[in-house]
Amino acid sequence: MTGTPLTLYNSLTRSLxxxxxxxxxxxxxxxxxxxxxxxxxxxxxxxxVFTDTLSRVLTWKGYPLTHVINITDVxxxxxxxxxxxxxxxxxxxxxxxxxxDIAAHYTAAFKENIADLNIRTPTHFPLAxxxxxxMIAFAGKIAPEHCYELESGLYFDVSTVPDYGRLARVADxxxxxxxxxxxxxxxxxxxxxxxxxxxxENRQMEWASPWGRGAPGWHLECSVxxxxxxxxxxxxxxxxxDHREIHHPxxxxxxxxxxxxxxxxxxxxxxxxxxxxxxxxxxSKSSGDFTRLxxxxxxGIHPLAYRLMCLxxxxxxxxxxxSDNLAAAATRLKRLVMTAxxxxxxDDGAETADAxxxxxxxxxxxxxxxxxxxxxPVLDEMLGDKKLxxxxxxxxxAVFDDVLGLxxxxxxxxxxxxxxxxxxxxxxxxxxxxxxxxxxxxAKDFARSDAIRDELAAAGVEVxxxxxxxxxxxxxx
Ligand code: AMP
Ligand code: ZN
Numbered sequence: 001m002t003g004t005p006l007t008l009y010n011s012l013t014r015s016l017x018x019x020x021x022x023x024x025x026x027x028x029x030x031x032x033x034x035x036x037x038x039x040x041x042x043x044x045x046x047x048x049v050f051t052d053t054l055s056r057v058l059t060w061k062g063y064p065l066t067h068v069i070n071i072t073d074v075x076x077x078x079x080x081x082x083x084x085x086x087x088x089x090x091x092x093x094x095x096x097x098x099x100x101d102i103a104a105h106y107t108a109a110f111k112e113n114i115a116d117l118n119i120r121t122p123t124h125f126p127l128a129x130x131x132x133x134x135m136i137a138f139a140g141k142i143a144p145e146h147c148y149e150l151e152s153g154l155y156f157d158v159s160t161v162p163d164y165g166r167l168a169r170v171a172d173x174x175x176x177x178x179x180x181x182x183x184x185x186x187x188x189x190x191x192x193x194x195x196x197x198x199x200x201e202n203r204q205m206e207w208a209s210p211w212g213r214g215a216p217g218w219h220l221e222c223s224v225x226x227x228x229x230x231x232x233x234x235x236x237x238x239x240x241x242d243h244r245e246i247h248h249p250x251x252x253x254x255x256x257x258x259x260x261x262x263x264x265x266x267x268x269x270x271x272x273x274x275x276x277x278x279x280x281x282x283x284s285k286s287s288g289d290f291t292r293l294x295x296x297x298x299x300g301i302h303p304l305a306y307r308l309m310c311l312x313x314x315x316x317x318x319x320x321x322x323s324d325n326l327a328a329a330a331t332r333l334k335r336l337v338m339t340a341x342x343x344x345x346x347d348d349g350a351e352t353a354d355a356x357x358x359x360x361x362x363x364x365x366x367x368x369x370x371x372x373x374x375x376x377p378v379l380d381e382m383l384g385d386k387k388l389x390x391x392x393x394x395x396x397x398a399v400f401d402d403v404l405g406l407x408x409x410x411x412x413x414x415x416x417x418x419x420x421x422x423x424x425x426x427x428x429x430x431x432x433x434x435x436x437x438x439x440x441x442x443a444k445d446f447a448r449s450d451a452i453r454d455e456l457a458a459a460g461v462e463v464x465x466x467x468x469x470x471x472x473x474x475x476x477x
Contacts, residue, residue, distance in 0.1 A: 028234035036106035037091035041290035043275035043283030219250035237266035352389035
């Protein structure tokens with residue numbers, strides 16, 4: 001257990017709170033997972049870099065952890081409303097594929113992204129469709145006192161629980177405008193627990209229930225899966241800031257109805273802010289105009305450069321996604337990896353002075369509501385501290401790697417040179433051509449040297465004479 005007590009920002013109280021686990025031998029965290037009707041974008045992935053930082057910090061601080069990230073493969077409508085198409089059904093219709101195949105494809109792609117970003121696999125990765133019977137049982141328990149049936153489904157009456165919307169703190173009239181009216185709803189904020197299949201329409205995903213054939217509401221699945229894996233009261237629930245207004249207040253209402261008490265389920269509700277783009281605003285999946293992690297990799301950017309970019313902003317601040325920010329993160333990552341490699345080359349195993357002040361500073365930063373932007377300069381300072389031997393610095397770096405997940409000790413300069421998708425020349429061939437160019441320059445054959453540079457440029461490779469980081473070339477694709 002490290003020294004500084006952990007403080008986390010709780011959206012419920014809108015304040016920083018000391019973290020007091022319900023059971024210090026098993027800290028329980030639930031993170032809302034992606035809806036797999038499309039690829040996740042780098043904005044969604046920011047949410048999981050955040051949860052991974054939380055999970056790494058908890059582990060470093062000595063708490064055994066159970067972490068759940070669900071996969072929403074049913075039930076999320078095309079907006080936060082209760083009317084309209086299910087996102088999964090709509091994607092299946094658009095691509096003429098089975099909804100199950102679509103879900104499996106995008107789930108696999110998400111898991112690949114998670115691995116590329118060095119996000120640790122959670123303890124449980126449940127699919128919503130594996131918990132339908134649990135959802136029907138949960139709905140059955142709360143239905144008599146908290147729900148009412150309309151033609152389109154079973155609805156939750158939010159006036160039946162205490163303090164509905166305490167988490168959102170949005171004035172009712174503001175919220176009302178964002179939810180499509182459904183005729184017969186008692187309160188504008190009432191939401192669907194079970195959505196009946198419209199008569200005459202066959203859904204690919206539908207189940208029999210006491211309220212007819214249909215599918216669960218999206219909010220229901222997280223209440224059910226969190227309770228299944230973590231119990232009715234657990235420590236932390238996470239999600240993007242958009243979930244603070246509708247999805248999470250609705251989960252809380254269901255949890256309260258189920259326990260017949262005021263308990264919100266999780267003690268601390270944490271929300272990451274958005275990845276935004278200048279002019280376009282929040283990166284959004286439903287707009288269809290978004291950037292995937294694979295797009296960055298295809299452009300020759302190492303995925304951990306994106307992780308580093310996320311860590312350089314506090315999770316509660318908006319982060320701008322721009323090529324400048326990404327390039328700066330990629331350069332910073334290269335610098336760090338090259339420093340670590342230089343230390344390894346000089347490592348003779350001899351340990352020197354105590355590096356604990358850097359670990360204390362790391363602890364103080366991350367214990368202050370996961371302040372990773374404050375931890376990064378501590379890392380720079382430690383790596384550059386000549387009073388510490390290479391062995392001591394590398395040993396300390398291993399702790400930073402555990403907490404920040406940047407794999408700095410393992411990455412190599414070569415690994416950072418991700419081959420862009422459109423490159424027509426192999427890195428080995430580039431190196432060979434550069435060696436020839438060097439010879440030509442030594443021989444003062446500038447015509448030949450220029451010709452090699454032009455030939456490489458045509459293959460998407462820019463020769464970088466005099467680069468301060470000592471890189472000989474970069475991709476221009
Ligand atoms: P979804 O697949 O839309 O359910 O989103 C998965 C997660 O990504 C949720 O926690 C969202 O709140 C979060 N999220 C969505 N868009 C962004 C964004 N632009 N920046 C950060 N997090 C986001
Ligand atoms: Zn959720």
